[in-house]
Amino acid sequence: MEGANNVADGTIMVTNDDGIDAPVLQALVRVLVSTNRYRVWVCAPDSEKSAVSHSITWRHALSAKRTELSGATAFAVSGTPADCTSLGISKTLFPSVPDLVLSGINMGSNCGLHIIYSGTVAGAREAFFYGVPSVSVSYDCVGGTSSINDFTLAAEACLPIINAILVEIKNKTYPQKCFLNIDLPTNILKHKGYKLTKQGNSIVKMGWKQVSSDALLQPKHFVITSLMCDISLGAAGWLSWILLS
DSSP: OTTOSOOTTOEEEEEOSSOTTOHHHHHHHHHHHHTTSSEEEEEEESSOOTTOTTOOOOSSOOOEEEEEETTEEEEEESSOHHHHHHHHTTTSSSSSOOSEEEEEEEESOOOGGGGGGOHHHHHHHHHHHTTOOEEEEEEOOOTTTOOHHHHHHHHHHHHHHHHHHHHHHHTTOSOSSOEEEEEEOSSGGGOOOEEEOOOOOOOEEEEEEEOSOOOTTSOOOEEEEEEEOSOOTTTTTOEEEEEEO
C-alpha cells in the first residue's frame, strides 16, 4: 500500500533533473521503498530538465500531479529541480519537512566545475539553502549499454552512505554547512570502493557550430558542441563523494 513503509528511520524526499519517468530515479525509489525503513516521497520534474542549473520558476504557477511510483507518495511537477525541492520541503505538498533530500540518480556523471550546470546538484543545493540535509547522486552510465539492472545496482551502492547519513541526522551529528555530491562509476558491480575526495577542476568546454545558412537578413542558428577535459574518480572506478557548500 502506498505510503505504508516503515518510517522509524526517517523520511526521504527524492527529486532529479531527468524527470520523474527516468528509469534510474524509479530504480532508486524502488530500492529505498524495498528497505521498509523509510517513508519515501518523490517531487520531481514532469519532463527532462537536464543542465538547467539552479533556475527557478516565478513568473507563472506550477502544477503538481499525483502519480503512482513504486509505493512512494509521488508528484510530477512542471518546474525545475530547484522548484521541486523548494516545493517538496515547504510543507505545502507534503505534511512535514523530509529528513533527507536525495537528488538523482542522474543519468551521467556530475563532477568538476561543470556541476554548476547540473540540475541534479541544484536539487540538493536548494535543500541545503534551507538547512535540510541533502545529497546529489550521479551515475556514469553508458547510453545503449547500461540497463535497469545497472540502475538498481547503482541505487543499492548508495544505501550504505544514505543509511549512515540518516543515523547522523538522528543523532544530531550530521554537518550543517555542506551537502554531498556522489558520483558512481560505470561498472558499479566492480567498483573499487568508497572514496571521499575534493572538488575537481575539470570542465565542459563549450564550442559552437552553425547549422543554418548565411542567407541575407535571416537569423543564424547554432548548436553547442562540448569536450570533457579530464576524467572523474567515478570514471576511474571509484564510488566517490565530495562535500559542497
